[in-house]
Amino acid sequence: MAIVFKQETFRDDFSYRNSPENIRRFPFPFHEDAYMYSVNMEPHVRGQAGTVYENLIDVDEHYVAEMRDRALVLAEDPLRYQALPHMMSAQWDTLELLMEEQAAGYPDHFTLIRNGDQWRWINRPLGIDDSFTFGNLSTLPYEPFEYITRQAQGDFCIVDQRNGNLWMDAGMVTTQADWSLDFDLGMNFMEWHGPVPLAHQIGVFDRALKFLLNLQQGRPTRRFNWTMTINPRLDTSPENYPKWGPDRATVTPDNVGEKVHLRVELQTLWRLPRSNAILFVIRCYLMNMNELVTVPKWARRLPRVLRTLPPELVDYKGLTRYREDTIAWLSAHDDGAPTSPGIWPD
Secondary structure (H helix, E strand, O other), X not given: OOOOOOOOOOOOOOOOOOOHHHHHOOOOOOOOOOOOOOOOOEEOOOOOOOOOOOOOOOOOOOHHHHHHHHHHHHHHOHHHEEEOHHHHHHHHXXXXXXXXXXXXXXXXXXXXXXXXXXXXXXXXXXXXXXXXXXXXXXXXXXXXXXXXXXXXOOEEEEEEEEOOEEEEEEEEOOOOEOOOHHHHOOOEHHHHOOOOOOOOOOOHHHHHHHHHXXXXXXXXXXXXXXXXXXXXXXXXXXXXXXXXXXXXXXXXXXXHHHHEEEEEEEEEEEEOOOOOOEEEEEEEEEEEHHHHOOXXXXXXXXXXXXXXXXXXXXXXXXXXOOHHHHHHHHHXXXXXXXXXXXXXXX
């Protein structure tokens, strides 16, 4: 079924909004009325129609607008895309994976035609129709990883596995929640997770690394991460902190509903076939509080989660300035009723 793509912005006038249909498919990350870090991995398999799990690579109504925003970020800062030289095989792996999944999940919008190593890729929403030779860098306008991730929602990192660890050796990162590809490139798994509070002490990352080192081809896995952000801004990078950091001081009791956004990352991890690297997909979803409280279950649960967060997480996620105003605003929509298990609307 064809998607109706929205014309909207993630900067300046911030015209981004979710349709009622998109609100219902939003991946609300809290399965109960409290939250603490955990490995929380599960198999990444196709799920119920009308959810973000319907296809393994999700495309939604914000696709065209997000790709335009990515192009703006890259024009301003080309270092948001980087790949170390030894990652070329993994780049072609990623191109193949994303083309296959988008074409299989959304045939009205994407077509992949293969005749041996002669490939044709048609991306109708972006007006792209390119023929190229798979494995031949000179036949594409960009490196293969950059080419396809300019056409896929979310951020993408490729981590190489060696010496009993994972190393971040390539990335397309324009929608990140306050971390820098340029800083993290070449770091290992424990190094790039170093700033996260509490999780190291309770062994979350030790268990996660052990799990990922044994990730098998054809058996991708997924987990949620989340934070909150002010205004529907995709690019909340350290490099651009002067643009978005001051927004945290603009929240008032009267504008919580419009300005405060829940920012959810559906993170999926894929073992790549030729390179044996792991593709880390970080798909970002945004929803403001006005939209969120249209789902009664979420309206009850979110203030309860925010109220019980450990202080270390409040500080790490940058919620300190506006958490109390947000809890007060949301509490007016919490009728005190029990919430049902799981993340989806009742």
